[in-house]
Amino acid sequence: GQQLNQSPQSMFIQEGEDVSMNCTSSSIFNTWLWYKQDPGEGPVLLIALYKAGELTSNGRLTAQFGITRKDSFLNISASIPSDVGIYFCAGQKGHEAESNFGNEKLTFGTGTRLTIIP
Amino acid sequence: DSGVTQTPKHLITATGQRVTLRCSPRSGDLSVYWYQQSLDQGLQFLIQYYNGEERAKGNILERFSAQQFPDLHSELNLSSLELGDSALYFCASSVSSTLGETQYFGPGTRLLVL
Numbered sequence: 139g140q141q142l143n144q145s146p147q148s149m150f151i152q153e154g155e156d157v158s159m160n161c162t163s164s165s166i167f168n169t170w171l172w173y174k175q176d177p178g179e180g181p182v183l184l185i186a187l188y189k190a191g192e193l194t195s196n197g198r199l200t201a202q203f204g205i206t207r208k209d210s211f212l213n214i215s216a217s218i219p220s221d222v223g224i225y226f227c228a229g230q231k232g233h234e235a236e237s238n239f240g241n242e243k244l245t246f247g248t249g250t251r252l253t254i255i256p
Numbered sequence: 257d258s259g260v261t262q263t264p265k266h267l268i269t270a271t272g273q274r275v276t277l278r279c280s281p282r283s284g285d286l287s288v289y290w291y292q293q294s295l296d297q298g299l300q301f302l303i304q305y306y307n308g309e310e311r312a313k314g315n316i317l318e319r320f321s322a323q324q325f326p327d328l329h330s331e332l333n334l335s336s337l338e339l340g341d342s343a344l345y346f347c348a349s350s351v352s353s354t355l356g357e358t359q360y361f362g363p364g365t366r367l368l369v370l
Binding site: 139141168169171173178179180181182183186188189226228230232241242243244245246247248249 | 258287291298299311348357359361
């Protein structure tokens with residue numbers, strides 16, 4: 139099945155550092171979502187982006203919807219231990235696509251595993 | 257807590273067996289999605305139901321089927337299980353706004369086929 143290209147695959151940082159990750163696609167999406175998953179748990183929604191060029195923040199997290207609609211970026215500032223986990227981007231074609239049916243499904247990125255070094 | 261519930265949390269079974277995974281969406285959400293997460297394939301969309309009707313299919317095997325009931329809960333049935341079906345299975349329900357749609361995930365069912 140299709141997966142979006144997400145990078146980096148893993149990150150090892152020190153507490154307090156800023157983090158950047160991105161997601162790219164060969165096709166256009168009309169919605170971009172960022173999720174965080176802890177081991178053995180379901181993905182938790184962090185940020186939703188609905189408009190090309192949109193920049194949205196949620197606390198220390200900031201995400202951007204790329205102008206081309208083929209990419210998205212997530213930044214985490216001043217990382218803390220609870221930021222550890224796997225971050226996934228997800229794209230959704232949405233209702234602007236030719237058919238309204240089947241376009242709500244999410245296509246996920248390959249994930250970025252964030253580890254904080256003591 | 258996303259408001260989406262899934263049971264059971266863990267399931268261990270043998271090859272050739274059949275299992276049923278259950279999902280209750282958030283109150284008021286009409287759409288339910290099923291996803292499979294495996295180490296080699298990542299998170300993959302399986303199937304979507306909307307208000308009791310199948311709406312979209314993804315990479316779902318013929319051995320797998322799903323349904324959504326009038327109370328909107330959904331079940332994913334996996335039959336003739338193989339070792340490779342071992343994975344995490346998530347359901348999600350969605351809420352639509354004027355901006356777009358957002359999916360919220362349940363805690364998942366971890367299936368181990370021995």
